[in-house]
Every structure is written in structure tokens, then in C-alpha cells.
Amino acid sequence: MIDIHCHILAGVDDGPATLDESLALARALIADGVTTVVATPHIYESALPVTQIESRLTELLEKLSDASLRLEVLAGGENHYNVSLNDMALHTLNTGRYLLLEFPPQTLPSAASEIVFSLRSRGLVPIIVHPERNAALLRDPLRLQSLLEQGALTQLTAASLVGDFGTEVRQCARYLLKKGMIHFLATDAHGASWRVPRLKAGLGEARKLIGCEKARCLVEEHPRRVIENQPWPF
Numbered sequence: 001m002i003d004i005h006c007h008i009l010a011g012v013d014d015g016p017a018t019l020d021e022s023l024a025l026a027r028a029l030i031a032d033g034v035t036t037v038v039a040t041p042h043i044y045e046s047a048l049p050v051t052q053i054e055s056r057l058t059e060l061l062e063k064l065s066d067a068s069l070r071l072e073v074l075a076g077g078e079n080h081y082n083v084s085l086n087d088m089a090l091h092t093l094n095t096g097r098y099l100l101l102e103f104p105p106q107t108l109p110s111a112a113s114e115i116v117f118s119l120r121s122r123g124l125v126p127i128i129v130h131p132e133r134n135a136a137l138l139r140d141p142l143r144l145q146s147l148l149e150q151g152a153l154t155q156l157t158a159a160s161l162v163g164d165f166g167t168e169v170r171q172c173a174r175y176l177l178k179k180g181m182i183h184f185l186a187t188d189a190h191g192a193s194w195r196v197p198r199l200k201a202g203l204g205e206a207r208k209l210i211g212c213e214k215a216r217c218l219v220e221e222h223p224r225r226v227i228e229n230q231p232w233p234f
Contacts, residue, residue, distance in 0.1 A: 001199055002223035003037040004093055005100060005129060005155055005186035009056040013042040015190045019063050024192035026064060026071050032197040038076040040100055043083055043091045050090050074227060078102050078129060081109055085118055096229030101126040108136040108143055120151040125232055127153045132160050132173040141175055148181060155184040158202025177209050185218040
């Protein structure tokens with residue numbers, strides 16, 4: 001499986017603090033069935049320099065090689081909605097046209113539609129992360145529809161489907177999935193002992209809701225096309 005949202009880099013955000021912790025998370029990802037992961041540290045207004053992310057990624061890849069761990073790790077970022085469009089363009093998934101876009105947990109900003117429009121106008125494709133955990137969308141999941149119609153895509157957190165974020169979030173995740181409003185399933189993992197990878201379990205729940213083939217596309221076909229920078233629709 002391919003995980004397009006994971007906080008695996010050490011010392012850059014609220015993910016692993018050390019390289020040893022990054023390696024522990026890598027082992028957990030491998031055990032969960034992940035073969036390729038995109039490292040997506042939080043990108044806020046004071047954006048991390050791309051060179052710093054590249055440096056941490058290089059260190060991790062060397063450690064993975066030394067430990068004989070077979071996990072492909074690619075570069076990316078989780079862009080907060082108030083980051084400038086220019087900075088977002090620097091933190092796409094595997095340097096392609098797709099990027100992760102994060103809205104605040106409590107609201108759907110009034111500028112959401114404008115941000116999506118502006119990104120699409122630049123040839124970039126925003127993937128809205130964990131909409132099921134947004135309080136405004138929990139109250140009215142169909143508010144997401146207008147953003148999808150503008151060309152945004154969505155990524156569900158696998159742990160949401162198995163109830164790790166509570167019953168209300170799980171119900172919203174199931175609803176969005178059954179309505180066909182989700183394009184990717186990812187871990188959003190932060191460590192090997194906290195916010196752990198749950199992709200295999202989430203995939204199992206998705207299969208029950210939408211069938212094996214559609215569920216497989218969320219963790220294999222769609223993510224593969226993203227990291228290969230293939231045009232949407234797939």
C-alpha cells in the first residue's frame with residue numbers, strides 16, 4: 001500500500017523527535033503493509049525550508065538503508081490553509097501537481113473555495129486532509145461537495161474508520177466514504193506508539209462499506225497515480 005500522508009521525518013513537527021523514533025515508525029508502517037510513504041511534515045505560515053526537509057529525508061533514507069528496512073520514502077508536506085500559494089507549490093507530493101491541504105479543525109474557512117480555485121488555476125490539485133475530523137463538516141458533511149466540484153480531492157484518515165477519533169468522527173468517515181466523496185485513505189501517522197499506522201485496519205473497514213476494488217484504489221491505484229504525477233481524473 002502507498003501512504004500519502006505521514007509525519008515520519010524527525011525533528012520537524014509533532015512527529016518523531018529523533019531518527020530512532022522515525023525508524024520505529026518506519027517499522028510500524030512496514031508491518032502495517034505500507035511499501036511507499038510520502039513524508040508530509042506540517043507546513044505553516046513560517047514554512048519549513050525545502051532544504052531542511054530534503055536534509056531530514058536524506059538522513060532517514062540513509063538510516064533505513066543501514067537498518068535494511070525496505071520502505072520507499074518520498075518528499076511532501078501538509079500545507080495549512082493560510083500558507084501562501086507560492087509556499088504550497090514548494091511542498092507538493094513527490095514534486096508533482098498534487099498537494100495536501102489542511103483546514104483548521106473547528107471551522108471551514110470562508111476562503112476555502114477561493115483557495116481551491118486559486119490552486120486549480122495554477123495547475124495544482126489540492127487534496128483536503130481528514131475532512132471527517134473537521135467540526136464544521138461533522139455538522140454538515142455535504143459542505144464538502146462544493147469544494148469537490150471545484151476540483152479538490154479528499155483524504156480520509158484510516159484510524160477514523162476504526163473509531164480511534166471517536167464515534168462521531170467514525171460515522172462521518174463512513175458517510176463520506178459511502179457517498180463517494182473520498183479519494184485516498186492514509187495513515188496521518190505520527191509515531192510508533194502514538195497516532196500509529198492503521199492503514200490495514202482502515203482498509204478492512206472500507207472494504208465492508210464500498211467493496212474490495214474501490215477500497216483498494218484508495219490505498220494503491222489512486223496514490224500511485226499521485227506520486228507518478230498523472231493527471232486527474234484517474
